[in-house]
Amino acid sequence: MHTMTYADTPHLTLVTASNEMPLLSLPPVEPIQFLQAIISTLDPHHAFTMLNHFLMNVIHHTGWEYYWTHVNSIPTAATLRLSGGKTDRHSLEYTLVFNDREMGVLKLMRGRRFTEAEQTHIEALIGLAAPALHNALQFHELNAQLERDVLTELGNRRALMTQGQAWLADCERQQRPASMLALDLDKFKLINDQYGHPTGDRVLIAVAQVLRQVTRAADLCVRMGGDEFVILLPGADIIQAMECAERLRHALTALVLTTPEGQTLNISASIGLATYRPGYTLQQLYEKADAALYAAKHAGYNQVLVGSRSAAAHHHHTLVQ
Numbered sequence: 001m002h003t004m005t006y007a008d009t010p011h012l013t014l015v016t017a018s019n020e021m022p023l024l025s026l027p028p029v030e031p032i033q034f035l036q037a038i039i040s041t042l043d044p045h046h047a048f049t050m051l052n053h054f055l056m057n058v059i060h061h062t063g064w065e066y067y068w069t070h071v072n073s074i075p076t077a078a079t080l081r082l083s084g085g086k087t088d089r090h091s092l093e094y095t096l097v098f099n100d101r102e103m104g105v106l107k108l109m110r111g112r113r114f115t116e117a118e119q120t121h122i123e124a125l126i127g128l129a130a131p132a133l134h135n136a137l138q139f140h141e142l143n144a145q146l147e148r149d150v151l152t153e154l155g156n157r158r159a160l161m162t163q164g165q166a167w168l169a170d171c172e173r174q175q176r177p178a179s180m181l182a183l184d185l186d187k188f189k190l191i192n193d194q195y196g197h198p199t200g201d202r203v204l205i206a207v208a209q210v211l212r213q214v215t216r217a218a219d220l221c222v223r224m225g226g227d228e229f230v231i232l233l234p235g236a237d238i239i240q241a242m243e244c245a246e247r248l249r250h251a252l253t254a255l256v257l258t259t260p261e262g263q264t265l266n267i268s269a270s271i272g273l274a275t276y277r278p279g280y281t282l283q284q285l286y287e288k289a290d291a292a293l294y295a296a297k298h299a300g301y302n303q304v305l306v307g308s309r310s311a312a313a314h315h316h317h318t319l320v321q
C-alpha cells in the first residue's frame, strides 16, 4: 500500500513555507489538525464550513460561497450551493480541481483586498483540502443518484422518505399547511400492451415533465414505481392542493403523444389528495392520499378525490417496499 506522507503533498510546503516567502506574517495552520478536521466528514456543507473556519483564522474573511453547477451531472446533484458568513466588497474566486475534474467554485469575501501572500496561503489550504472535498462531493452525488428515478429523473420513493418527513416537520414548525397528491395513470397497462413498453416509458417521461411544469420548484415530485407518482406540496392547503391536482389532471388529459408509428395517444390520471394535520407521519399522509386515489379509480377514473381518515384506515399501502 502506498502511504501518503508530507513529502508527497506538494501543497504542504506552501503552508509551512520558509523565510523568503512572505507567508510567515500569517498565522500558521497546523496541517495535521486541518486535515483531520476536513477528512472527518462526508457532508459537503460541513467540509466547506470547516475549510472556511481554518481559512478565517488566517485571512479573516467575512463570508464565503461555494457553488457547483456540473453540466454532465444529473439535475438533483448538479446544483449545490453552500454559503457562510456575509458578503463583502472584495472577493476571490477559486475553481476547485481534483484529478483534472472540476469541483465547483469557492468564493471568499471581505472588506479589504486579499494580498498575494494571503492568496498563496489560501491556495495551499485549498490544495490540502481538495481530496477531502472531492470525497464529500462524490458522496453527495452518489446519495443524490440513490434518490433519483432513472427513467424520469424525478425523485424516487427513497427521496420521498428521506426528504418528506423533514419537509413535513418544517411545515409543522412554521405552522404552514402541507398536502400530498398520489397520482396513478389510468389503465396504463393498456398503453404498454397496445403500443409497447418503450412507448409506455416515453409516456412516463412525458408525465414527469408535466409534473415538473405544473408544480412549483419547492414541491417534491417523485415516481413511486410503475405509473404511480407522489407530489408533496409544502405550504399548500386543501384548496391550493385541489387547484394543483386539477391543473395536473387537465394538463395530462391535454397531452397528445405520438408513437414512433405516428399514432396519437391520450392519457388520463386519477389523483388522491390528502392534507397534513399536525402529528401525522409521512406514512399516514401517504395512506390517506393513496386511499383517495384508489377511491378515484373506483369512482370511474380521471378525477381528483380528497382522502378521509376512515378510508385510509382500510387501506394499507406502505411507503417502504
Ligand SMILES: Nc1nc2c(ncn2[C@@H]2O[C@H](COP(=O)(O)OP(=O)(O)OP(=O)(O)O)[C@@H](O)[C@H]2O)c(=O)[nH]1
Pocket (backbone or CB within 6 Å): 151, 184, 185, 186, 187, 188, 189, 190, 192, 196, 197, 198, 199, 200, 201, 204, 225, 226, 227, 297
Ligand atoms: N413502460 C413501462 N411500464 C411500466 C413500468 N413500470 C411498470 N409498468 C407497467 O405499468 C402497468 C401498471 O399497471 P397498473 O397501475 O397495475 O394498472 P393500470 O393498467 O394502470 O390500471 P389502473 O391502475 O386501474 O388504472 C403495468 O402494466 C406495468 O407492467 C415502466 O417502467 N415502464
